[in-house]
Amino acid sequence: MNTKSGLLEPLESLSMTDRVENSLREFFTENAFKPGDPLPNEQEIAQRLNVSRNVVREALSRLRMLGMIETRPRRGMVMAQPDPLASIEKVLNPLILSQSSLNDIFELRLILEMGIADFLFARKTAKALDELELIVEKQKKLPLLSKEDEIEFHGKLYDMTGNETFQRFQSLLFPVFEHVFTSLSKPGGHAVIKDPVSHYDLFKILKEGTSEEFQQAMRIHLSVYYNTIKA
Amino acid sequence: MNTKSGLLEPLESLSMTDRVENSLREFFTENAFKPGDPLPNEQEIAQRLNVSRNVVREALSRLRMLGMIETRPRRGMVMAQPDPLASIEKVLNPLILSQSSLNDIFELRLILEMGIADFLFARKTAKALDELELIVEKQKKLPLLSKEDEIEFHGKLYDMTGNETFQRFQSLLFPVFEHVFTSLSKPGGHAVIKDPVSHYDLFKILKEGTSEEFQQAMRIHLSVYYNTIKA
Incomplete structure (x- = not known):
């Protein structure tokens, strides 16, 4: 996972949560994740990015709101199919x-x-x-x-x-x-x-x-x- | 602030963060908040909704991502002007x-x-x-x-x-x-x-x-x- 933003936002305005969110979206794209694919859990992401779990939780909450990820019973967090207009x-x-x-x-x-x-x-x-x-x-x-x-x-x-x-x-x-x-x-x-x-x-x-x-x-x-x- | 969702989502699928997020957006609309208007802080929101600060922080993080709110130096959290396509x-x-x-x-x-x-x-x-x-x-x-x-x-x-x-x-x-x-x-x-x-x-x-x-x-x-x- 790399933490470069592909969005050309001014770097200084990005919070740690923004950066984790961007990293996750890049990670999804670069690994060609499709709906239903299992994702690493909060703890693993925090370790790999070397950031606090609170920050990861916030970033995941944003992606959940966008409909990009969801948590399924007994399967944990998986890639989802977002509604583009939501x-x-x-x-x-x-x-x-x-x-x-x-x-x-x-x-x-x-x-x-x-x-x-x-x-x-x-x-x-x-x-x-x-x-x-x-x-x-x-x-x-x-x-x-x-x-x-x-x-x-x-x-x-x-x-x-x-x-x-x-x-x-x-x-x-x-x-x-x-x-x-x-x-x-x-x-x-x-x-x-x-x-x-x-x-x-x-x-x-x-x-x-x-x-x-x-x-x-x-x-x-x-x-x-x-x-x-x-x- | 009321916690009814105006979005007709099935209630059982809403997490506490979803509900706080919806409450906040309704609060903004019903009070006709305009960009630059000061907002209650995280602690006040948590108290008024009787939920944990972690949940409020997550919901605010989502609204920040949407560009609906921002934090200004020395002014705290204010209403912002979202970019509808972001x-x-x-x-x-x-x-x-x-x-x-x-x-x-x-x-x-x-x-x-x-x-x-x-x-x-x-x-x-x-x-x-x-x-x-x-x-x-x-x-x-x-x-x-x-x-x-x-x-x-x-x-x-x-x-x-x-x-x-x-x-x-x-x-x-x-x-x-x-x-x-x-x-x-x-x-x-x-x-x-x-x-x-x-x-x-x-x-x-x-x-x-x-x-x-x-x-x-x-x-x-x-x-x-x-x-x-x-x-």
Whole structure:
């Protein structure tokens, strides 16, 4: 195990726990550990790195939180299969992210929303289209769409990509997106304009049109957000 | 401070450290803490939650890793401004992610690549286009593009979105993307076909065309990847 950090962090800012954590992640990569592989225990790691067990325990606790390791009954500590989005979820608190991170995330959602057209057309099924139709038919009768209506329609599109990570990622970004949009809107909220392209229109194109048409319609549908983007 | 988890995790799987970590994050949110705000110290937290200081130290170490808290000289522990991508970076080891996470991430990169057209057109500058031109002119003379050439061209596009989080996110996804693509390709690598839409073509459209044209060209440019996608 070597203690060089592969992450180009300024060395002076690294605590002993940071260094042990980095060493462990490098150790995993260099030895090509796969999920289920047994790992050395806390005491062995402390001895090999010549650090205190408290420091090792803290570093292991971090890796456990990331889902990289887990302890199994009668097997001890093993390599695990991390959920790549679990940790980002923990920090997406709009109150503590920087304004530039918040703006970036706002845009990221627009980028993703525009980028899914080809996946929707590759994976749409009659069943999913029927479910989407129920949503848009219901929404057509409403004078105004609430935040929940928006989430219901766009969430259904995310489902239809068949990409679970994308789906969860968009759901994670949504509160940040709303936070930024609200702060960008004029006091009293943005004017309620009739959508030039409605959810119903998007549904019809997804059912009968092409990926290109869908993208163009989505661009217009999202224009109220695009208009807030600075060059 | 309450110890209910807001995350809908099965309660029995939560360790004491998990519970203290969740309590702390809820405490931050409910009290609307902002970066720089002073936090109670380890001993106070241990007393209020009625748990051992070791457990609190571990939970704080996790939050420190996520960039949510930091210790400042003469000020003690304060709320910090997390980098939303720092922790996802730590787990993007292709050897330990599940095959479905890897496939999802592969697709996520395609979604993002297709979604940036409007941002590129909104933010392109003469200077950035000149820099991109140097890259594509150089690449036009090469018989074959390497992985590095691909990263150079697409990386420059990511720069041009003006979205730093997106830029870093794509860079993080790239190794996973390559890993999946290599594993999907036939043994001996995929056939080297002449790109029907080259980097040079994309550059010309970005300089003189429209966002719609760019998206259509990018779809063809990425078709070797799109063809691997299952319905």
